[in-house]
Every structure is written in C-alpha cells, then in structure tokens.
Amino acid sequence: MDLDALLRCVGTTSCVVTQLTSGMIIGMLLFLIASGVTLIFGVLNVINFAHGSLYMIGAYAAWTFYQLTGSYFVSALGAAVAVGVLGILFERVLMSKVYGSNVLMQLLVCYAVVLISDDLIKIIWGPVPLSMGMPPEFRLPPIRFMGGVIPPFYLFMILAAMAIGLLLWLVIVRTRFGSIVRAAAINGPMVSALGIRVNLYYAAVFGIGSALAGAAGALAAPVRSLTPGMGFSILIESFIVTVIGGMGSIVGAFVASIIIGLTRSFGSIGFPLFVDGVMFLIMALVLIFKPSGLFGRPHR
Amino acid sequence: MVGRWRDLGLAVLGLMLLLLVPVFGAPPAIRDFIMFGMAYGLLAMSLNLLIGYTGLVSFGHAMFFAAGAYAFGLAMQSGKFSIPGAFVLAIAFTATMALIVGAICVRLNEIYFAFLTLAFQMLFYNIILGWVSFTGGDQGLMGGIPRPKFLGIDLADRTQLYIFCSIAFIVCIAILRQIVTSPFGYTLRMIRDNQERAAFLGINVPLVKLACFVISACIAGVGGILLTLFVSGAYPNFGFWTTSGEAIFMILLGGSNVFLGPLVGTVILRLLNDITVSYTSHTELVLGIVILVLVLGLRKGPLDLLAERWENRRQAAAQAVRDAADKDAGKGGT
Numbered sequence: 001m002d003l004d005a006l007l008r009c010v011g012t013t014s015c016v017v018t019q020l021t022s023g024m025i026i027g028m029l030l031f032l033i034a035s036g037v038t039l040i041f042g043v044l045n046v047i048n049f050a051h052g053s054l055y056m057i058g059a060y061a062a063w064t065f066y067q068l069t070g071s072y073f074v075s076a077l078g079a080a081v082a083v084g085v086l087g088i089l090f091e092r093v094l095m096s097k098v099y100g101s102n103v104l105m106q107l108l109v110c111y112a113v114v115l116i117s118d119d120l121i122k123i124i125w126g127p128v129p130l131s132m133g134m135p136p137e138f139r140l141p142p143i144r145f146m147g148g149v150i151p152p153f154y155l156f157m158i159l160a161a162m163a164i165g166l167l168l169w170l171v172i173v174r175t176r177f178g179s180i181v182r183a184a185a186i187n188g189p190m191v192s193a194l195g196i197r198v199n200l201y202y203a204a205v206f207g208i209g210s211a212l213a214g215a216a217g218a219l220a221a222p223v224r225s226l227t228p229g230m231g232f233s234i235l236i237e238s239f240i241v242t243v244i245g246g247m248g249s250i251v252g253a254f255v256a257s258i259i260i261g262l263t264r265s266f267g268s269i270g271f272p273l274f275v276d277g278v279m280f281l282i283m284a285l286v287l288i289f290k291p292s293g294l295f296g297r298p299h300r
Numbered sequence: 301m302v303g304r305w306r307d308l309g310l311a312v313l314g315l316m317l318l319l320l321v322p323v324f325g326a327p328p329a330i331r332d333f334i335m336f337g338m339a340y341g342l343l344a345m346s347l348n349l350l351i352g353y354t355g356l357v358s359f360g361h362a363m364f365f366a367a368g369a370y371a372f373g374l375a376m377q378s379g380k381f382s383i384p385g386a387f388v389l390a391i392a393f394t395a396t397m398a399l400i401v402g403a404i405c406v407r408l409n410e411i412y413f414a415f416l417t418l419a420f421q422m423l424f425y426n427i428i429l430g431w432v433s434f435t436g437g438d439q440g441l442m443g444g445i446p447r448p449k450f451l452g453i454d455l456a457d458r459t460q461l462y463i464f465c466s467i468a469f470i471v472c473i474a475i476l477r478q479i480v481t482s483p484f485g486y487t488l489r490m491i492r493d494n495q496e497r498a499a500f501l502g503i504n505v506p507l508v509k510l511a512c513f514v515i516s517a518c519i520a521g522v523g524g525i526l527l528t529l530f531v532s533g534a535y536p537n538f539g540f541w542t543t544s545g546e547a548i549f550m551i552l553l554g555g556s557n558v559f560l561g562p563l564v565g566t567v568i569l570r571l572l573n574d575i576t577v578s579y580t581s582h583t584e585l586v587l588g589i590v591i592l593v594l595v596l597g598l599r600k601g602p603l604d605l606l607a608e609r610w611e612n613r614r615q616a617a618a619q620a621v622r623d624a625a626d627k628d629a630g631k632g633g634t
Contacts, residue, residue, distance in 0.1 A: 047411050049359075049418075097596050103357045103410050108552060108595050111545045116588035123582065232541065236422045239415045247412075276426050280419070284404055287416075291408070 006270030017148025019265045025154050025223070027261020028161035032216035033234060034241040034253040035168060036209035042248030043185040043205045046095065047103075049110035051238065052231025053117040054210045058083045058217025059226050060125055063132050066221070072135035076218035080211045087210020088203050095206070096199070114232070121228040130226040138222070157219050164215060168208070169250055181205055185248070240283045246296020255294060303481060311474045318466040322459050331462060333574075335530045337566055338469040342523030343543075344550035344562035345476055346516040351548070352556030353480060354512050355492030356406070357414045359544055360421030361520055363401075366539025367394045368521025370428065373441040373534040382450045390525055391518050397424075398517030399510070406509040421541060428536045440535035445528060465526050472519050473563075479515065480559060488512055549591060555603035564603060 009015035033055055040048050058079045065075030090113065098105045138153040172178040184191045184198050192198040224230070241260055245252025260279055267275040286293060321331060343365050350356040371393040375386035401420045405413050428435045436442055447456045454460055479485050487508055490498045499505050528534050537543065546569065554565025576586045598605055 041411075045411075047415055049415070094592065094596065101599070103414055104351060104548070104552070105595055105599075107357060107359060107414060108548065108591055111548070112588040112591035112595070114588075115542075115545075115584040115591075119582050119585035119588070123585075233422070236419050239419050243412070243416070273430060276423055276430075280423050283419070287404060287408070 003270050006266060009266070009269050012147070014147035014149075017146050017150065019269065020262070021148070021150050021154050021158070023262040023265030024158050024258070025261070026264050027257040027259075028158050029216050029220055030234070030238055030241050030260060031165060031254050031257035032161055032212045032219070034238040034245070034257055035165060035250050036212040037238050038242045038245070038248055038250060038253050039168075039172075039212075040206055040209040041242070043181055044095075044099070044202055046099065046106050047110075048095075048206075048209070049107060049235070050090070050113040050117070051209070051213055052233075052235030053114050054083050054087060054213035054231070055217045055220075055234060056121065056226075056228070056231035057086065057117060058214030059221045059224070059230065060121060060130075060217075061214065062218035062221045063125075063130055063226060066132060066135065072137050072222070076215065079218040079221075080215040083214025083217070084207045084211030087213075088207040090210070091203050091206035096202070118228045125226075125228075127228060132221045132226070134222050153222060157223075160219060161216075164212065165250070165254060168212070172250065177201075177204075237279070240279055242293075243283050244286050244293060246293025248297070249293065249295040252293055252295030304478075307474070307477050307481070311470055311477070314473070315466060315470040318470070319463060322462055328458075331458075333570065335462065335465055335526070337563075337570055338465055339523045339527035339530065340547070340550070340570070341563045341566040342469060342472055342526065343520050344547045344554070344566050345473065345560075346519035346523070347544075347547045348551050348556055348562045349476060349479065349488075349512060349516040349519075351551055352562075353485065353492060354488040354509060355410075356509060356513070357410060357548075358417040358513075359414045359541070359548070360401075360417030360419070361516075361547055362541070362543035363417075363421040363424040363539050364394050364398055364517035364520040365524040365527075365543065366424065366428065366534070366536070367397050367517075368524030369528040369534040369538050370435060370441065370524075371521075372525040373445050373528045374434075376445045376447070377441065379446065382448065384450060387525060391521050394521030394524075395514050395518050398514045402510045402513035402517075406506050406513060418541060418544070421539060421544060425536060425539045425541075428539060435536075438536055441528075441533050444532045445534075447529070447532075461529060465529065468522060468526060472522050473560075476519065477559065484508075484511075549587075552591075552594065553602065555605075555607060557604050558607055561603050 009019060033051060036054075037048060037051050040046065040051075061082050062075045062079035065078040066072060069075055069078075094109050094113065095106070098109055134153060138151075138156065140152045143150045143152060143155065172181060180191065180196055181201055181204075184196075184201050188198050188202075191201075237260060241253055241256040244259065245254070245256035259282065263278055263282065264275055267278055271278065318334070321334060343361065347358065347361045350358050350361070368390050372386050372390035375381045375389050376383070381389060401417070405416050405420070408416060429437055431437070447454075447461075453464065480488075487498065487503060490501075491503070491505055491508060495505050498508075524534075524538060527538065550565035550569050551562045552565065553568045554563065555561035558564075572587070572590065573583060576583045580586065594602065
C-alpha cells in the first residue's frame with residue numbers, strides 16, 4: 001500500500017499522462033474483447049467462455065502472419081479475419097448445437113474448446129512464450145505530451161480500438177443489418193417468422209464478436225508476450241467489464257473498460273497488491289446497487 | 301425411516317469395503333488412487349449438490365477446495381493447532397468465504413452466477429499466487445505439513461492416514477445423502493425445477509440457495525483438507541479454474557441425476573487421465589475431444605443415459621404387465 005506514491009503521481013502531469021496512456025491501452029484491449037462477449041450474449045443469450053482463446057489465437061495468428069509478410073497492418077487484418085472465420089465455424093459446428101440446452105452444456109463445450117486450443121497452441125507454436133517485437137512501422141521517436149512520453153504504437157492502439165468500437169456501434173445502431181440483429185436479440189423466432197434467416201445472423205454476430213477478439217489479440221501482440229493460456233486472465237477481466245457496463249451494452253462495455261483500465265494503471269502505483277481486489281470491489285458494488293450494470297437494461 | 305437405515309447400512313458397508321483395501325495389502329498405487337479419488341470425489345459430489353440438485357451452475361467450486369487445503373495447511377504449519385483444531389478452523393474459514401461469495405452471487409440468474417463464481421475463483425487464485433510470503437506463491441505450501449499425533453492417532457503413518465481419510469470421506473457422503481433425502485433436499489429440487497413456485501410457497505429462495513452453497517463449499521473444503529494431508533502440501537492449481545472444470549466434467553461423466561454419479565465420474569476421469577498420460581503428453585487435447593463427443597453426441601452423461609434407459613425399460617415392462625392384467629380382467633368380465 002503506497003498511497004503517497006499515488007498522490008505524488010497525480011501531482012505531476014508527466015506521470016498522469018503516462019499512467020493514462022497505459023490505462024487506456026489496457027482498457028481498449030479489454031473493450032474489444034468485452035464488446036464481443038457482450039454482443040454475443042446480447043443477441044444469442046450465451047456466454048462464450050472460450051472468448052479468451054479467440055484472443056490468444058488472434059495474437060498467435062498475427063505473429064505468424066507478421067513472420068510471413070513483414071507488414072504489421074496486413075497481419076493484424078489477417079488475424080482479425082482468420083479469427084472471425086474460426087468463430088463462425090465454432091458457432092456453426094459446436095455452439096449452435098447447445099443453444100437450447102442448459103448452461104452446463106454450453107459451459108462444457110467452451111471448456112473443451114479452451115483445453116483443445118491451449119494444447120493446439122502448444123503443439124503448433126511451442127510452450128515457450130513468443131514475442132513479436134515492435135513492428136518497424138512504429139519504430140518512431142516517442143511523442144512528448146505535457147511532460148509525459150507516449151510510444152506511437154500506444155496511440156495507434158487506442159485510436160484503432162476506438163475506431164473499431166465506433167464502427168461496431170454504427171453498424172448495430174444505423175444499418176439494416178444492425179436492426180435485424182437487435183430485433184433477433186429481443187425475439188428470434190418472431191424475426192425468423194418474418195422470413196429472415198436468423199441463423200445466418202447468429203453466425204454473423206458470433207463471427208463479428210470473434211473478429212473483435214482476434215483484432216484485440218493482434219493489437220496486443222507487439223506489447224505482450226504470447227503464451228498458451230494468455231486468454232484466460234483477460235477473459236475474467238472482460239467478464240468484470242461486462243458486469244459493470246451491463247450485459248449486452250456496447251457503450252457500457254466502453255465506459256467500464258476505461259474504468260478498469262485506469263484502476264489497473266493507477267492502482268499499480270498506489271496499491272499494487274490490491275488491484276484485483278479493487279476491481280472485484282467495483283464489480284460487487286455495481287452488482288449490489290445496480291445488478292443490471294451501469295448501462296444495461298434490467299434482465300428479462 | 302426404512303430408507304434412512306438402509307443408507308446408514310450402505311455407508312457402513314462402503315466404509316468396510318474401503319478399509320478392506322489395506323487389510324488385503326493392496327499395492328500402494330491402488331491406495332494412492334483411492335485417496336486421490338476420495339478427495340476429488342468430495343469436490344465433485346459437493347458440486348453436484350449445487351448443479352444437480354439446486355440448478356446452480358457454479359464454475360468456481362475449486363476455490364473452496366483450495367480454501368480448505370490452504371487454511372488447513374497454514375494452520376498446521378503455524379504449529380499452534382492440533383489436527384482436529386486445524387480441521388475445524390479450515391472448515392470455518394471455507395464457510396465464511398462461501399458466505400461472502402454466495403451472498404453476492406445467489407441472487408443472480410444462471411449465466412451471471414456461472415461466470416461470477418468463476419471470477420471470484422480467479423481472484424482467490426491470484427491472491428494465492430501474489431501473496432508469496434504467506435502462501436508460497438506458485439511454489440505452493442512447501443516444507444511439508446506437520447502431522448502431530450492426536451488421541452493416539454498418527455497420521456504420518458500411511459495406513460492410519462488412509463483410515464482417517466476413509467472415515468472423513470464416508471461421513472461427508474452420508475451427510476450429503478442425508479441432505480438430499482431431507483425436506484431441505486426436496487426444497488432444493490423444487491428451486492431447481494421452478495423457483496417462482498418455490499417462492500410463492502413461502503420459501504426464502506436466496507436464503508436456501510445460500511445455505512446450500514455454504515454446505516457444499518464446506519464439503520469441498522473437506523476434500524481439500526484430505527488432499528493436503530495426502531500430498532503433504534497445498535498448491536495453487538487446487539484452486540485453478542481447470543480444477544473446477546474437471547469437477548463439472550466428473551459430474552457429466554457420472555451423471556447428475558444419480559446420487560453417487562459424480563463419484564463414478566471421478567473414478568472414470570482419473571482412470572482416463574492416467575491412461576492418456578501414459579500414451580501422450582497432450583492430455584488436455586484428448587480430454588477436450590472426449591468432452592465434445594459426449595456433450596454433442598450423447599447430449600448428457602453416459603450414466604444418466606443408462607439410468608434413463610433402465611427407467612424406461614422398467615416402465616415399459618410395468619406397462620406391459622398392466623396391459624396384460626387389463627386384458628385378463630376384460631376377458632373375465634365378458
């Protein structure tokens with residue numbers, strides 16, 4: 001516990017800027033993953049416990065594409081698309097078979113997929129942590145801002161994640177596709193009765209959610225070390241985010257991700273041992289006072 | 301009342317069977333297998349009180365398994381407690397933890413409940429990993445667990461330890477059986493099947509769920525204590541999410557509708573594990589594929605399926621007898 005250090009940090013702009021940026025990159029990675037979880041839950045009413053694995057596969061795929069092509073942008077895009085396709089396969093072949101069943105069956109399918117993907121990663125890429133290194137596109141002098149230092153890649157990460165989030169929100173709120181998805185979220189059989197092939201939309205939503213996780217993996221690859229099992233801890237945090245923001249709400253996921261990201265970055269100075277505890281405390285408070293989450297509608 | 305005496309008799313019989321193993325001088329490998337089976341069996345059986353009987357799908361049950369293990373191990377290493385004292389302390393600690401986690405979780409709907417229990421489990425796991433000076437971090441509780449004699453019982457002796465664990469195990473199973481056949485057990489089943497109706501009947505649903513959650517956690521804690529006594533240490537992976545996943549899988553394998561099903565599932569999973577380990581290092585891959593085949597192929601546990609088949613056949617036979625009787629009666633009438 002070192003609250004003095006926290007106070008000293010808040011007193012200097014350089015420290016605030018540095019912590020804000022690192023909090024934002026944690027938050028934005030979380031947002032991409034949590035928005036996928038929340039989108040899939042909102043529409044399909046299933047929790048994808050294997051979402052962290054998709055993030056992990058995205059990171060490893062980006063690493064491989066980067067080794068092959070040497071271009072970070074191509075590899076990030078490739079990873080997102082590849083994981084999106086994988087997500088559609090996962091939905092069609094496995095998840096769609098247990099939609100009607102109880103949570104136990106869905107849990108077991110996801111548990112199996114997590115086990116299989118962790119082991120496959122070990123077989124294909126080896127158990128040793130991999131590191132991608134900073135791509136040449138971003139080997140630029142850091143940006144100086146109000147005494148703080150911001151690596152250009154961090155800025156790119158934050159902006160890219162925000163752009164993806166905005167795009168997702170526009171698609172859901174403004175397009176025909178989005179209205180059908182929102183209608184299907186409320187009453188799937190009714191939408192299906194109107195002559196719309198709901199299953200295709202379900203698969204598409206799962207694909208989009210997976211692609212978001214893949215993109216998060218690709219964005220994390222240059223700054224995180226890649227290990228089998230890396231998806232699980234971020235999955236737990238993204239659950240916390242969805243609970244705080246409200247299940248099914250993308251705006252909620254955005255706000256909650258920033259709250260958690262900043263808690264992590266500033267907490268690591270002031271109360272490093274209790275960061276996890278504080279995150280859970282925030283979540284418990286939300287659950288007690290507003291169980292549907294900050295932006296969620298009361299659950300049916 | 302007849303059922304109760306029969307259950308008691310079966311419990312004594314089970315205990316005698318377990319105690320016969322060392323008498324016949326079974327090889328240590330078999331005895332070890334049974335001891336592991338008893339510890340994990342209590343984890344799976346107690347979890348089934350939540351999943352199978354109350355419909356609460358907890359994905360974080362292993363945290364109570366680890367809580368019992370660590371609390372017991374730490375109490376013994378402090379040197380201030382006798383084994384029974386540390387046992388009671390560990391159960392009290394597990395119960396307190398379950399009370400806090402349960403109070404937050406039991407009001408939530410099914411999906412929230414599953415992933416919040418998972419999240420709390422990871423919090424507990426991270427505390428174990430992070431608090432190195434107290435818990436030994438990822439090394440676990442090293443240096444062995446002292447096992448001073450009490451009441452003339454010496455748990456450092458393998459045979460006496462085995463007898464002690466067998467008794468604790470059978471007592472826990474008997475308690476679970478008692479709960480399941482009591483009015484409280486039927487209340488749990490009513491909540492599982494229709495919690496609105498249970499609430500209309502004046503049952504305080506969250507309170508009953510919380511009670512069930514705490515009881516189940518305590519029994520998982522006993523499982524953790526047995527494992528700690530057995531391996532003479534406690535390790536963070538006792539409370540890792542994969543341990544919870546395995547427990548759920550044991551229930552699926554054995555069947556959630558048969559009282560001793562999870563125990564059978566434990567034996568099957570441990571055998572499956574031992575067999576795959578001897579052929580390949582990729583046990584997780586094999587395990588994952590087996591789960592997928594079972595869940596997507598059978599849609600339920602193999603033993604549940606067998607039990608269902610048997611029940612159907614019995615009913616068909618009874619129906620046939622009744623039809624035949626009706627026919628005879630019809631003939632007699634004309």
